[in-house]
Structures are given as C-alpha cells and as structure tokens.
Amino acid sequence: MAFTRATGKHRRPSRLTRTTANVAGVAALTTTGVIGGLAAPALAADDAAALEHTGLTQAISVGDSLAESIDAQAAAQQQAADAAAAAEKAEEAAKKKAEEAKRKAEAEAEAKAKAKKEREAKERAAREAERKRLNSYVSPISGSYVSTGYQTGGAMWSSGSHTGVDFHAASGTPVHAVGSGTVVEAGWGGAYGNNVVIKMNDGTYTQYGHMSSLGVTVGQAVTPGQQIGLSGSTGNSSGPHLHFEARTGADYGTDIDPVSYLRSHGVNV
Numbered sequence: 001m002a003f004t005r006a007t008g009k010h011r012r013p014s015r016l017t018r019t020t021a022n023v024a025g026v027a028a029l030t031t032t033g034v035i036g037g038l039a040a041p042a043l044a045a046d047d048a049a050a051l052e053h054t055g056l057t058q059a060i061s062v063g064d065s066l067a068e069s070i071d072a073q074a075a076a077q078q079q080a081a082d083a084a085a086a087a088e089k090a091e092e093a094a095k096k097k098a099e100e101a102k103r104k105a106e107a108e109a110e111a112k113a114k115a116k117k118e119r120e121a122k123e124r125a126a127r128e129a130e131r132k133r134l135n136s137y138v139s140p141i142s143g144s145y146v147s148t149g150y151q152t153g154g155a156m157w158s159s160g161s162h163t164g165v166d167f168h169a170a171s172g173t174p175v176h177a178v179g180s181g182t183v184v185e186a187g188w189g190g191a192y193g194n195n196v197v198i199k200m201n202d203g204t205y206t207q208y209g210h211m212s213s214l215g216v217t218v219g220q221a222v223t224p225g226q227q228i229g230l231s232g233s234t235g236n237s238s239g240p241h242l243h244f245e246a247r248t249g250a251d252y253g254t255d256i257d258p259v260s261y262l263r264s265h266g267v268n269v
Contacts, residue, residue, distance in 0.1 A: 084134065135201075137179045137265035138225045140208060140244050141167040146269065147241060150257045163244035163255045169231040171240040175208055177222040178262065184250065186218050192243065193235025196228050197250070204261070205250055209243035210234050 148166035169175075181200040191197035192209035196216060199205055212232025221229060233240045244262035247254040262269045 041104050077093060105256075134180045134223055136224050137262060137267050138176060139167075139267055139269060140176055140206075140220075141169045141176050141231070141242055142171060142176070143243075144173075146166050147261065150259060163252075164209075164243050165258045167242040167244055169240060171212055171230075171232050173231040173242075174227045175229045175231055175242055177206065177224065177226045177228050178206055178244075178267070179224050179265065181206070181222060183216045183218050183220045183222060186214050186216055186220075189235065191236035193237060194229070194232065195235075198222060198228075199250070204256075205247040205254075207245040207247065208241075209245075210237045210241065212240075 145166045146165045147168040148162060150162060150165050152162040175196075177198055179200050179202075181198040183196060184199045184205075185195070185197035187194070189197075189209060192207070194208060194211045194214055195209040196211070196214060197205060197207045208228065210231070210233055211229040212234065214229040216222060216228045231240060231242045237243075244258050246256050246258040248256060257267050
C-alpha cells in the first residue's frame with residue numbers, strides 16, 4: 001500500500017532545508033561584516049549539527065580584541081613605513097655625502113695636479129735660466145773699457161806687440177771670470193804678475209794678469225761673473241789695470257783677439 005507524503009503550508013521544514021538556511025544566514029552575516037552578536041546559544045541544536053556537518057565554523061564575538069589587533073597592525077605598518085622613509089632619507093644623505101666627498105677629492109686632485117704642473121714649469125724655467133747663465137759670457141771688469149788694444153806695438157812687450165787687451169781698472173777692482181770653466185793656473189806668472197788662467201767649457205782659455213790678489217785655486221770650477229780676484233799692477237806693468245787674453249790653447253803664443261772673442265759670445269765691448 002502506498003503512502004503519500006503530507007503536504008501543506010504548515011508542514012515543518014526538513015533538516016536539509018533548515019541547515020541550508022542557517023548556513024546561508026551565517027554566510028550573509030559574515031560577508032556584510034555583521035559579526036558580533038552571533039554566539040553559540042543563539043544557534044539551535046539542529047543548526048549546530050548542520051554547521052558541524054558542513055564543516056563551517058561558528059561565528060564568535062571578537063569585540064575590542066579585533067579593534068586592538070587592527071590598531072596594532074596599523075601601528076606596525078606605520079612604523080615600517082616610517083623606518084623605510086628614514087632609511088631612504090639616510091641613504092640619500094649618505095649618497096649626497098659621498099658625492100660631495102668625491103667632488104672634494106676631485107677638486108683637491110685637480111689643484112694638486114695644477115700646483116705640480118706650475119711647480120714643474122717653474123723648475124724648468126729655473127733650469128733653463130741657469131743653463132743660459134752658465135753658457136753666457138760677461139766682461140772681466142764691469143763697466144770698464146779697453147785702454148790698450150790687441151796687438152798694439154811697443155818695446156814694453158817682449159813679443160813686440162800686445163798679446164791681449166788692457167781693461168781700465170783702479171787697484172782693487174773686482175775681476176770676474178768671463179764664462180764657465182775650470183781654473184788651470186792661479187799664482188805668479190812672471191811678466192803677468194799674479195795671474196789666473198781658466199780653461200773655458202768650450203775648450204778655449206782666458207788669462208787675467210797683473211792682479212793684486214787672487215780668489216781662486218787650481219782645479220776650481222767657476223761660473224760667468226764669479227769674482228776671481230782684484231786688479232792691480234803686479235809683474236811687468238806700468239800702472240793698475242787688468243791684462244786680459246783669450247787663447248786657443250794653454251800655451252803662450254796661441255792668443256786670439258780678446259775683443260772679437262768676447263763679442264762672439266754676446267759681450268758688448
């Protein structure tokens with residue numbers, strides 16, 4: 001005999017229908033954020049069983065603990081943001097400091113290079129000036145003039161003529177080496193009196209006679225304008241003056257025109 005299920009509007013909903021409705025209600029409340037107020041006593045036994053059956057967790061009231069958790073999270077995020085901003089600021093400051101240090105180092109290096117270049121230029125100029133000075137020639141008596149010329153004839157010279165020139169000079173006037181060279185004779189020279197002979201750097205020789213005193217010794221190097229003694233009237237002399245000779249060799253008789261010799265080296269005589 002077949003039985004017919006009772007129907008009607010007062011029919012009690014089935015367990016499945018009620019479970020579905022309860023689950024849907026919980027889901028709706030959770031989605032909209034309305035969480036507080038749902039507690040275990042508010043759910044019927046059947047609903048709790050339905051939730052257990054479906055694997056869903058009951059909604060519980062969180063209250064102040066949730067707000068505190070949110071505040072703590074926000075504070076942590078703000079702290080992290082502040083730390084990141086501070087780190088970025090510190091990194092930017094370090095970068096600027098490094099760039100400034102680099103610019104300063106480059107400026108210092110440039111200044112040092114410039115100073116070195118200027119120093120080297122001055123040193124080169126000084127060396128060049130010294131080289132020119134050492135290669136220059138001067139008059140043996142500053143501001144003087146030739147009083148007796150080269151090869152002037154007369155009985156007072158044993159060769160019959162003047163083998164050098166005489167520069168006018170009072171006794172005690174400073175006598176200078178006319179150029180760079182080495183002293184090869186310094187002392188008494190017979191008719192030349194107290195005399196000095198210098199072998200010049202170009203291989204020629206110069207002689208300075210009748211001096212009252214000498215200021216150099218044999219083997220001494222001399223430079224242009226260096227004082228080598230004082231003028232006088234020693235030896236075969238008629239009065240104070242400087243006898244000056246230029247020679248191609250060290251021996252007597254190798255004399256050349258002293259005025260032409262000096263002029264060829266730029267001396268205005």
